Amino acid sequence: MAAKRDYYDVLGVSRDASDADVKKAFRRLARELHPDVNPEAEAGERFREAAEAYEVLSDSETRARYDRYGHAGMAGTQFHTEQFMDFSSLSDLLGAFFGDDIFSGGRRARPRGGDAAATIELSLADAAFGATREVGVDLITACERCEGTGAEPGTQPTACPECGGSGRVQHVAQTAFGQFVQASPCAVCGGRGVRIESPCQDCRGRGRLSVRKSVEVQVPPGIASGQRLRLAGRGHEGEGGAGDLYVHVTVAPDPRFERDGNDLVTVLDLPFTRAALGTTVTVETLEGPYEIEVKPGTQPGEVIVLRARGIPVLGGRGRGDHRIVVGVMIPRKLTDEQRAQLRGFERGVDDATYSSDESFLGRLRAAFR
Template sequence: MAKDLYEVLGVSKNATDDEIKKAFRRRARELHPDVNKAADAEDQFKELNEAYDVLSDANKRAQYDRFGTIPGAAGGGNPYGGGNGYVDFEDLFGGGFGMGDIFSSFFGGQGGGARQQQRREGRDMGVGLRLTLEEVAAGAKKEIVYDRLAPCPDCDGSGLGPDGHEVTCPDCNGQGRVVTVQHTFLGDMQSATTCKTCGGTGRSIENPCPECEGQGRVPDRQRVTVEVPVGIRDSQQLRLSGFGEAGLQGAAAGDLIVTCRIQPHEFFERDGDNLHARANISIVQATLGADIEIDGIFEDEKVEVRIPEGCQNEQVVRVKGFGMPKFRSEARGDMYVHVNVVVPKKVTKKQRELLEQLAEDMGENVADVRTPLQKLRDAFN
């Protein structure tokens, strides 16, 4: 970022979080392509959004103030990807839902003046939450950062400014519908349409809130902590009531739908409530049987695996009660250990003699790969 981020937002370096939010909303209204027809309006809005991504986050802002740069913040990348407790943002009604789309919805909302018709209740929104298998096993609290139309803090979501109040809509006289008459050669034709001034409510606002323009909601960056229950499945959803898009002028807000995405594990593979793992054993352990120990899904958990006598390669050994914790239950699934019998590539002379003796006792033919020189040395020894 070549430009000073504070300069892009039009605030001082000592600006409070609230001042940064207000400055962003003010500048975004001026630069959004829906209202600004300048050739570079889209680029300026993108630059403004990138600056807000940094200055609205305490950690990124501190790093920027110290070093003057934010790795990964520029270039249009996802400012929330790749850890730090953040998540991928996915709009359930069509991907790529960002602050630009939030402002498009804001400009289409109903305010104090004439605006197009729009639903009053807020829409549901969605995010995809990345989780590790260990987090699913133990449960986790994850912070989600996303953009939404939130209740206006200046008017508490009412849309009313100082001395503001609701009045009967002057265009439809409180009916919510406007009747027009068209004169034709067949006679007068009447048609009724939803009033664009009040959006069909029959009420409008005098002296609307200047911050939200009478909508009762403003574009904002929301942070919410999600408690992930133990044992949740991949693609399972959690619903956070009231954390979706805020409604117009205090109408009901939508919900935030969190879709859990469980990342592949380097050692375990999940199958419902069961876990599958692999373990290497020697030919001696496979032949005689053995007790081995492998890591469990919990930190510092050790799982004792009884290898039966005569165990074959790819044989599966079941260990009860060491799988994944079951959803909303204290019980656990089982662990299935897939055995891999490892044959040594090299053996010592003594080991070879013992194996040859074993082969002779079992009546098995084995290849004699010793050179004549080795055989001569063996004869002298």
């Protein structure tokens, strides 16, 4: 084990340093080494060392003993360095010892309201092009009747007698270094600093209550099922501002379209004669009916691509494609006459009639690439 360092060296003060110098030195080290501001393990050790040195040198009796006998004179002494570490924060520690309030400027940060959640269901077209929806959500909000004071209109809240209106109570703690004061939220008023003699009838003195509110949600184009929108500051209200509202989006399946990322996929069933001869058909797209040309000799599984007619890219530019997979219908029932016509057709078939450079499977793969 390393030899114990001299307490004066630890604090960086001379042997004839005044009490004020000792205090100042420790305060400087605390601000540098406290676990609140310095997460390194080594800093924690140095902080303990400084706290111990301060404990000894800040008390004239123990300091005199240390000056005469050194560390040997401290044998059997119970140090209280853990008490220093136990302060929940550096500002509490410095506040307790030096009356500092270096971080919060006097008052503790007031709590922000909680986050709230809501769900909306959209049609595929609304998800594609964006939509504005009103969503009902129960939100904690300032009570209108008492304007958040908790006091019945016409009455005034008075200062909490326990904490005198500060919302904080101070405890005097006895330690080896004498008394010091630690503050905590007042249990009587819950830290609000007020006493309400005639509680508001609507909120029963709480100043806030849960109200069903209608919130307008702007859904951006291109959203997909399962995604979540965050509306900053639209959640529950708190003394330090409102939390966020998270809106979970589900997109209802559309029987007309299959979604594949930002692409849409539909199937077009054509009679075999029209697939062979070519035709013009009207298909359903996101924007309504749309006329397309089907080339003569179109094969089952062939894909007709309507560029940039799919889903817009969320938060970006451009759109996916609309892919139309062609199905070919083969007649199930033929009249005698039709059968005779097909036989006649068949007699004229030669090698060129069905020639192909692509397999059916290849075409299907192209549809779901």
